[in-house]
Amino acid sequence: MSPNANARASAKGTVLEVKKLVKEFGGVRAVNGVSFTIQKNELVGLIGPNGSGKTTTINMISGVLKPTSGEIWLRGERIDGLPPYAIAQRRLGRTFQVTQVFRRMTVLENLLVPAFARAGAGAGASVSAQRDGDPRPRALEILRLLRLDHLKNEYAGNLSGGQQKLLELGRVLMLDPEIILLDEPFAGVHPKLKVQLHEVIRAMHQEGRTFLIVSHDLQTVFHLCRRLIVLAEGTKLCEGLPHEIRDDERVAEVYLGR
Numbered sequence: 137m138s139p140n141a142n143a144r145a146s147a148k149g150t151v152l153e154v155k156k157l158v159k160e161f162g163g164v165r166a167v168n169g170v171s172f173t174i175q176k177n178e179l180v181g182l183i184g185p186n187g188s189g190k191t192t193t194i195n196m197i198s199g200v201l202k203p204t205s206g207e208i209w210l211r212g213e214r215i216d217g218l219p220p221y222a223i224a225q226r227r228l229g230r231t232f233q234v235t236q237v238f239r240r241m242t243v244l245e246n247l248l249v250p251a252f253a254r255a256g257a258g259a260g261a262s263v264s265a266q267r268d269g270d271p272r273p274r275a276l277e278i279l280r281l282l283r284l285d286h287l288k289n290e291y292a293g294n295l296s297g298g299q300q301k302l303l304e305l306g307r308v309l310m311l312d313p314e315i316i317l318l319d320e321p322f323a324g325v326h327p328k329l330k331v332q333l334h335e336v337i338r339a340m341h342q343e344g345r346t347f348l349i350v351s352h353d354l355q356t357v358f359h360l361c362r363r364l365i366v367l368a369e370g371t372k373l374c375e376g377l378p379h380e381i382r383d384d385e386r387v388a389e390v391y392l393g394r
């Protein structure tokens with residue numbers, strides 16, 4: 137990262153820090169000592185060829201996988217080893233590479249599920265104005281933002297792949313996350329919906345939310361993200377501004393080398 141970008145970011149405070157993260161699957165190191173820091177309101181891309189450890193990394197951060205070793209800090213609190221719901225309560229949201237919507241529920245019902253789940257989780261979570269009371273107005277507002285409001289009574293299973301990705305993002309937004317991890321949000325999405333997805337991410341970013349976007353779609357992340365972290369074979373190859381990464385020979389090598 138350039139000194140300028142560094143100074144700009146550190147003025148805002150660290151949201152997420154991972155230190156020497158390792159994940160082994162049966163003796164194979166899928167992630168091998170990855171460290172990085174994300175500052176508040178950054179829009180960071182996590183890129184790298186297939187199999188480089190991107191999904192495994194965000195699975196560890198979101199609590200889906202327990203790291204073999206290493207540390208994960210969210211706003212100064214160590215969270216590695218916590219279950220996914222506890223991390224979601226700490227306002228870290230994520231979407232999945234393979235979209236997970238409730239196909240036999242309507243679009244609106246899909247958004248209401250996390251709100252009811254949270255209500256059921258008790259008073260442990262921090263309280264914001266919209267956390268209590270009827271979640272419907274917030275759900276409808278999010279559907280309008282995602283331009284899915286005309287589909288609110290449609291079964292989620294009838295939506296296109298791209299619309300399901302938007303819906304999954306909407307479900308994450310219901311939990312009012314401060315930091316959002318997206319795993320391959322653009323894969324298989326129709327170009328028109330891709331533009332729409334960009335707009336939503338930009339709007340959410342302008343609201344002050346922080347993004348870590350996993351993608352192997354280089355053009356898209358170069359365009360959208362302000363800073364990039366590159367993984368290769370489970371280790372961090374480099375990080376920097378998009379133009380620095382674009383001109384980095386090592387990055388070209390790991391992408392073309394496959």
Ligand SMILES: Nc1ncnc2c1ncn2[C@@H]1O[C@H](COP(=O)(O)OP(=O)(O)O)[C@@H](O)[C@H]1O
Pocket residue numbers: 161166184185186187188189190191192193
């Ligand atoms: N549950 C698992 N069991 C065994 N190996 C896995 C598992 N998940 C991922 N891997 C392996 O870990 C490596 C990194 O995978 P992944 O994090 O999915 O990469 P990426 O998201 O960058 O494509 C790959 O070699 C993959 O085969």
Ligand SMILES: [Mg+2]
Pocket residue numbers: 190191192233
């Ligand atoms: Mg992946």
